[in-house]
Amino acid sequence: MSQAADRLALGRIGESVRREDATPKVTGEFAYGSDLSAPGMLWGRTLRSPHAHARIVAVDVAAAVALPGVHAVLLHGDVPGAKAYGLEFPDQPVLAGDRVRYYGEPVAIVAADGPERARRAVAAIRVEYELLEPVVDPARATEQPPLHPDRPTMRHGYREDPRPNVIRHLVIRHGDPDVVGDVSVTGVYELAGQDQAFLGPESGLAVPDGEGGVDVYVATQWLHVDRAQVAPCLGLEPEQVRIHLAGVGGAFGGREDLSMQIHAAMLALYTGRPVRMVYDREESFVGHVHRHPARLEYEHRATREGKLVCVRARIVLDGGAYASSSTAVIANSTAFAVGPYRVDNALLDGTVVYTNNPPSGAMRGFGAPQVCFAAEAQMDRLAAALGIDPVELRLLNALAPGDRLPTGQLLTGSLPTAEVIRRAAALPVPAPEPLPRDPLRLPGGAGNTTHGDGIRRGVGFAVGFKNICFSEGFDDSCAARVVLRADGRAEIHCAAADVGQGSASVILQVARTELGTDDVVLAPATTASVGSAGSTSASRMTWMAAGAVRDACREALAERERTGGADVDVEHVFRHPQTLPLDPETGQVTGARAHVALAVAAMRVVVEVDVDLGLARVVWVGVAQDVGKAINPRSVEGQIEGGIAQGLGHALMEELVVRDGRILNASFTDYLIPTALDMPPVTIDLVEEPEPDAPYGVKGVGEPPTVVSTAAVTSALRDATGLLLARVPVRPEDVALGSR
Template identity: 55%
Template sequence: MTGSTTRAAPLESTVSGVVGDSPQRPDGTLKVKGEFAYSSDMWHDEMLWGATLRSPHPHARIRAIDTGPALAVSGVYAVLTHEDVPVNIYGLEHPDQPVLAENVVRYQGEPVAIVAADHPETARRAAARVRVDYEVLDPVTDAEAAMRPDAPVLHPTHPDGNVVRHVRIRHGEEDPAADVVVRGEYTVGMQDQAFLGPESGMAVPAEDGGVDLFIATQWLHADQRQVAHALNLPEEKVRLHLAGVGGAFGAREDLSMQIHACLLALRTGKPVKIVYGREESFFGHVHRHPAVLRYEHGATREGDLVYVKAEIILDGGAYASTTSAVTGNAATLGAGPYRIPNVRIDCYGVYTNNPPCGAMRGFGAVQACFAYESQLDKLAETLGMHPVDVRIRNALTEGSVMPTGQIVDSAAPVAELLALVRNRPMPAVPTGPRDLRELPGGVSNTTHGEGVVRGVGYGVGIKNVGFSEGFDDYSTARVRMAVIGGEPVVSVHTAAAEVGQGLVTLQAQIARTELGVQRVVIQPSDTSVGSAGSSSASRQSYVTGGAVKAACEEVREAVLQLAATRFGVAAVGLAGGKVVSDSQEVLADLVEVLGADTVERTVEWRHRPTHPVDPLTGQGFAHVQYAFAAHRAVVDVDVELGLVRVVELACAQDVGRAMNPDAVVGQIQGGSAQGLGLAVMEEIQVVDGVVRNPSFTDYLIPTVLDMPPMPIDVLERADPHAPYGLRGVGEPPTLSSTPAIVAAIRAATGIALTRVPVRPEHIVG
């Protein structure tokens, strides 16, 4: 096919920077200047545009679909329904979702038909003309009601009715006695990932009958597997290329328009591009699971935790997505970063007719953290203890036993993190006239400080790193060293998705560290190299970093052997582009050693294995690594108007090894911002299965004006099992920031707030 495609170019990093430095990002300047090519910027000659018709109903039976009016629109090339899909089912973990709805729709926004036309507006107008005869059904929108035996079953072939997964944790005694008991029921709303770049991609038909898909995603090979299955093509004929990604946070793990674009491209024989608008994006991806959590904690009068009992119900929405894994995380991490000898947790992930829910930063641990941290505050108040003291008294340490029976076998400085945030100086209390920008409500001039009360709160959380419960978690890296333009150049090729987290920078840092070569080229990610897994679960630095490190080590050994053979002297290392001998004398430049040769190695690297938990007791080595963060929040609350301003959000986090210190701080800030959003503003409003606020006008996210100063303490307590001792960074601060902020609001108001996000009516209603 003739034409040209805008696609990612190799990113060459010529600035210095090894592990432990903070070099400039190779894509940073392009993004700041607006010159970076995102997936929505792609273009191809003879390109068509795709559009999707979505169900307006959360639950309905499809009686008939008439595509005739759409096909009659001038400029339309194809209109497809479920009858045109070779294999009409897909799913990230469980194949339970149709590519295009067949017989029934299970949530508002479910795709029913797709259109390809020569102009995006033509495609949208044609999609709106597809006539669908619906028999509207009563939606099942309450997760607890969906679990009842008499509830309508949304997926008749599922063996457990509407329960996607039930995880039981049974550890210690069944019914221990305690001096003090506190109970609470907590609710977490549905949060959106709110990435900046809506879903987009382009499919280009190939001469071999296959298709090339240029896509913004988190997991190229998982997409490839699902797309190939739906198209009934061998995987080698479905080639995926990572396009520029405008953020992800879990929402791009599932498919959106990938199969749709490929179907239209193969039907029309032309490239097809699909770009969602913001409103469609709200319907086009999964969200954070809303949850109801019931907890009971028992303790001694001195404050030692004796037991925890919990029931956690996660609303998974219409399709499974990652609900099974999210349920596993919420259950296995549901007791928090504490030593508790007796634990009984039941966690349920449930089908409903609400929007599908799946991965979002924190992945089940966020919901549990809000509940158990609220319980610790309630326990501290009952015992008359400082909330930090009761946490430190029960904090996990290295060698502690988790409720799953797994021993924490690397650093767990929970008490140290808590002490760091508590001991930080408090922000000054303003005196005299107040600047409106520093008051709740800001320049809206609603508050002048008369009813403003300050509060302080704390939170700490535990998050797993990497895929868990026996998942074969690995990454593949191909590293090549050659002489180009008279100097040694290293090329690194993986399928890892750069979604804004800075992985392209880190891969170059690792290559420089291991090979001593300045010029490093990071090749565009695609499926021509083995899988790198998903850019999620805070895993890429660990797993893809480990793969790049291992591949570099093999290249280094090969180069040293080449040098030893050519010069007849034992070569033992590389330093600054030189080959050195036992006596540390310089043998030769790498240019001289390599000559015209190219040294290349491909490595598939795995961390130590995890295992599925026992289905009856939840016991097992479930997680490869644990990560911890703590926050102290200082807030001002106008108790008369219900307005909140976060004054300061201090954080302390153990990162194992700060591979890129500036990037580490950025990740902590970003995760904390999303936790702040969940605490006081972010929620998708769903009423009877219908989304009421699918726009950034009505779905609020923190802006620069909402984010407070963030003093940050970064601890480096190396994990001996991880490459360079590193520990995943991106998710833990999302956990503990939310309960810390809510605790501070409670301290200011004296109100037992049990739901996030906290709204003004919760404070003054």
């Protein structure tokens, strides 16, 4: 397989650049991972468990092997190398061996001449299961038999917790958690699981190289960590496995974990032929991790003037069957549980547990949306109890450089919380639209279920923040390679996965700025030509890739000066300032910082609610966001709008309905996501206060709007209805029945 280098539209730092992939994506010409093919290609398919928890008694593949056109049927024992893998902890079997731990867990894989023959082969495999009691209630998980008796996440510097099924337990003690305020408000909040709902399902192509190695073309977020997991399971050296980025149809965290990579590579090496795997939508729903469902108990204590005195929170996240990135997600949830506010005393207790529910992992916001929803509801309740304007209460407590987080970290970078709040609050709210009006601009929309009678209008406000880049001592780095030709041409190599967020544009804008030329091309992202760029997650890629490309360009120019204008080939590895772990007993920093930097966003939302029918419409969203420096303002605004859409979806419609470990709505017919008709006008105010430690002062922008928008939309719903609405998504019956 070969891929041509992409030349993007001209543009340098600070300019709005039109992305070259925009036109082919909307015209259907863009090549996604599911579009790949190769001569002699076979089709791969996966047999998945129909049970959430069961022992595998026997597997009979004879009928499948005997079918015409079937070239391979592989089981757990056929995995040539390590039998398990994992994003952070190798606790997940490549193919289930003695038992299955979630509905949809892979049990067998097949390769056949076409997709229908592969489907028939999977259907012909007979598996005898002995059903086991599933662990499905996170609140009871620590009292039930362990799903992983070997406790794979223990002894990694975390707090030791002897209870069964604990993935990680983190306690942050700050000041005196027993201090008493003049006013106290409490609340219990719940968030359902949310799917990343990317439009392009998991897909890819594995091609054997004829020398024992394999090339895997896949839609992913982290090429080199894919290789680090794939190669050991194949029993190969890393250089024998080359991961190439295929066209990605959205990611949002759901492609950080492996999907078909090992399976397709196993089949390709076994058969000696290319193997293509493409999940259908139902398989996609069970084939990747989701946002962690959460239950949160809060108490806020404050003075009569509104100054926060103490925050206490207990957070329980459902990690599902395997660890994935749950240890980092619970760290984020616990560390950011207070929100972007000063507080001298706190007790924040966070636990994430194993269950037999669908695996949870990375999703846009990475644990911060859950606590933002609860903490901002608490701030609204506190404002009501004190008779203080909600915006003024937030300004009174706004976190700023020089303050300390509950972890004890001193804030030294850019964090313009008060400025962001003021600018969001100053955005003009649109006037109510008179009736009658087009049903599309009423709650219920095209359903034409209301004509405006009994509609109430509400205005909500929320603030949230999140870390930028990886934290807690992770050795975060990004490599970039610059090739300068004697004739003036430049070629950039970086394994950054552009999953739709526009990192390819950023890389070339940086290169053109540093090299002073427009004759720059970006080579395809692959493990074969450059070192790791890290993951396209944690709002880190703009910071890390910009730093790596900037420094590589500068080194290449210096090298060309020394060599007198000959061809130059330079690779540079960029690292951000070092972070350190939290103390496992106190949750306090063990050095200067646990987080590299933080970004804050504030959002004002207008909704209309038909309280009789329980239908809601988001009328307008205004957002001010701390972006450091906008390298491509148009792309930044697009990321903010996309983040708002996902948070709006979680507030009003997106919910994984899980019963006894099984997802009951694994399709876009039953799992609802916002469409263009659901998206309101959005007013965006970019707050550019450069981050001193970041290249060009940049900050990631994709996650903060999702962190805040669920809380802001629900705040507006509360204002319209007068209801507590302590769970999202808010269902129509929550409003209609509660308003009676």
